[in-house]
Amino acid sequence: MIRLSVLLSLSAALLLTVTQIGIRSTPSVSISISHAAVPDQGARRQARERLGKLLFFDPLLSEPAGTSCSSCHDPAHAFSGTHGSAIGVPLGAMPGSYGLRNTPTLTYASYVPPFTFDKEDDPLEPKGGMFLDGRASFLDEQAEGPLLSPLEMNNQGRAMVVAKIRAHHAADFRAAFGADVFDHGERYAFLAVGAALQAYESTATFHPFSSHFDRYRRGAYRLSAAESRGMTLFFASDKGNCSTCHQARISFPKVVPLFTDFGYETLGVPRNQRIPDNADPAFVDLGLGGPKRTLPNDDASFNGAFMTPILRNVAVKEAFMHNGVFAHLEDVVAFYATRDTNPAHWYPPGHPFNDTRPGDLPYVNTGVPFGGKPGGKPHLSPQEILDLIVFLRSLTDQEFEAALPPLPTLREVEALTSPGPPLQASGAAAH
Ligand code: HEC
Ligand code: HEC
Numbered sequence: 001m002i003r004l005s006v007l008l009s010l011s012a013a014l015l016l017t018v019t020q021i022g023i024r025s026t027p028s029v030s031i032s033i034s035h036a037a038v039p040d041q042g043a044r045r046q047a048r049e050r051l052g053k054l055l056f057f058d059p060l061l062s063e064p065a066g067t068s069c070s071s072c073h074d075p076a077h078a079f080s081g082t083h084g085s086a087i088g089v090p091l092g093a094m095p096g097s098y099g100l101r102n103t104p105t106l107t108y109a110s111y112v113p114p115f116t117f118d119k120e121d122d123p124l125e126p127k128g129g130m131f132l133d134g135r136a137s138f139l140d141e142q143a144e145g146p147l148l149s150p151l152e153m154n155n156q157g158r159a160m161v162v163a164k165i166r167a168h169h170a171a172d173f174r175a176a177f178g179a180d181v182f183d184h185g186e187r188y189a190f191l192a193v194g195a196a197l198q199a200y201e202s203t204a205t206f207h208p209f210s211s212h213f214d215r216y217r218r219g220a221y222r223l224s225a226a227e228s229r230g231m232t233l234f235f236a237s238d239k240g241n242c243s244t245c246h247q248a249r250i251s252f253p254k255v256v257p258l259f260t261d262f263g264y265e266t267l268g269v270p271r272n273q274r275i276p277d278n279a280d281p282a283f284v285d286l287g288l289g290g291p292k293r294t295l296p297n298d299d300a301s302f303n304g305a306f307m308t309p310i311l312r313n314v315a316v317k318e319a320f321m322h323n324g325v326f327a328h329l330e331d332v333v334a335f336y337a338t339r340d341t342n343p344a345h346w347y348p349p350g351h352p353f354n355d356t357r358p359g360d361l362p363y364v365n366t367g368v369p370f371g372g373k374p375g376g377k378p379h380l381s382p383q384e385i386l387d388l389i390v391f392l393r394s395l396t397d398q399e400f401e402a403a404l405p406p407l408p409t410l411r412e413v414e415a416l417t418s419p420g421p422p423l424q425a426s427g428a429a430a431h
Contacts, residue, residue: 078316226386227394
């Protein structure tokens with residue numbers, strides 16, 4: 001659970017970071033109190049949001065030009081996407097450049113609390129943070145990731161980004177951050193880029209709360225029979241048990257069901273052989289355990305753990321899980337149901353958990369909906385898997401409903417859960 005005291009001290013730390021580098025008024029920060037406690041900052045705030053939007057869609061900010069934030073975070077797909085890649089992880093600005101991770105939707109990302117160890121838990125439990133391994137908590141770190149990563153927008157340093165802003169957005173930039181914004185060095189100006197993007201990403205465009213589920217909560221929509229069955233399965237501890245990790249009751253500052261507890265778990269997701277780095281059999285993306293971050297203590301249980309994602313708008317994504325190994329939502333739910341009862345469907349023959357190092361196997365989660373022996377009965381029937389998919393689709397905001405793929409048929413779900421050819425050949429569903 002996210003505790004009030006933890007969040008308050010973190011927000012104080014964030015303010016300190018921001019004042020240290022001299023931005024006078026608090027940018028709209030990534031934690032939920034910004035929506036409640038920060039008073040309207042009027043014209044300047046709006047100027048930042050407008051500028052942030054311009055930057056978000058500006059293809060001149062990559063090297064070479066052509067890739068903007070929106071290339072991967074496509075507004076039609078709830079700000080997620082592959083940038084035309086067919087391998088589950090997005091294509092970067094450079095031809096043939098692919099990272100390790102699938103693009104998360106940016107909807108509701110402004111509610112993710114900064115990375116922390118939940119000190120009241122034993123052993124120390126990591127929570128929150130941006131990116132699938134929580135490695136960024138603050139504005140500058142967050143913008144630095146995509147803008148400077150050679151596999152994403154590929155700028156060679158902050159100075160290059162600031163020069164582009166100066167050339168194309170100087171007037172808007174000064175209006176948003178003050179006439180002297182370029183006078184304090186490139187780190188300051190670069191941080192302001194992050195603040196503008198963050199201001200835009202914190203606007204209601206990114207959290208409309210307009211899904212069937214939200215309207216149902218407001219008493220303005222009646223769930224269909226399948227949505228209602230799916231919701232019950234989602235919360236039932238002997239069925240989906242999804243809500244143990246994808247919690248709906250995190251309540252700060254008020255109840256905002258995001259379907260995550262911001263915790264980290266190892267699920268033993270199949271290896272995505274199409275990721276270039278995975279051509280090296282010795283390479284494994286360990287999430288919290290690296291390679292993209294290091295933690296102060298090297299608890300082995302962190303190896304292979306990724307943050308439990310927010311499930312709002314998940315049904316309009318084009319790839320699923322940290323490595324994008326699944327191309328369809330039905331693969332994900334069927335994987336939960338039959339990872340242990342029908343491993344032959346998910347892993348190459350004789351290699352269950354083929355993206356988990358043998359020494360890390362004890363940390364793979366085996367609670368419901370996982371569990372059972374090969375050939376045994378899954379906790380979820382094909383009809384129940386379908387009902388869960390219908391419920392997940394009900395978490396789609398109205399603005400993104402046009403991107404919902406067709407609902408699979410019961411036969412297609414049955415084909416996924418019965419013994420069949422392994423997934424690894426294509427990495428996509430067997431239909
Ligand atoms: C080439 C594709 C690509 C581009 C371009 C891109 N991103 Fe991303 N974005 C990703 C991927 C992939 C991740 C997940 C990375 C990880 O977890 O290691 C991500 C993660 C994020 C996150 C963290 C979300 C969360 O919930 O953890 C934010 C915020 C973000 N991107 C914002 C941006 C912004 C702002 C830009 C433009 C400056 C941008 N991205 C450009 C692919 C991209
Ligand atoms: C033990 C905790 C846990 C349980 C239980 C759990 N999940 Fe997850 N879920 C996760 C984690 C962690 C990930 C990310 C895993 C990764 O990428 O390696 C995830 C990923 C997902 C994704 C993909 C999201 C994306 O953006 O790619 C979906 C969909 C999902 N879960 C739905 C469900 C459903 C439905 C259930 C119940 C049947 C469920 N989960 C049960 C922890 C859990």
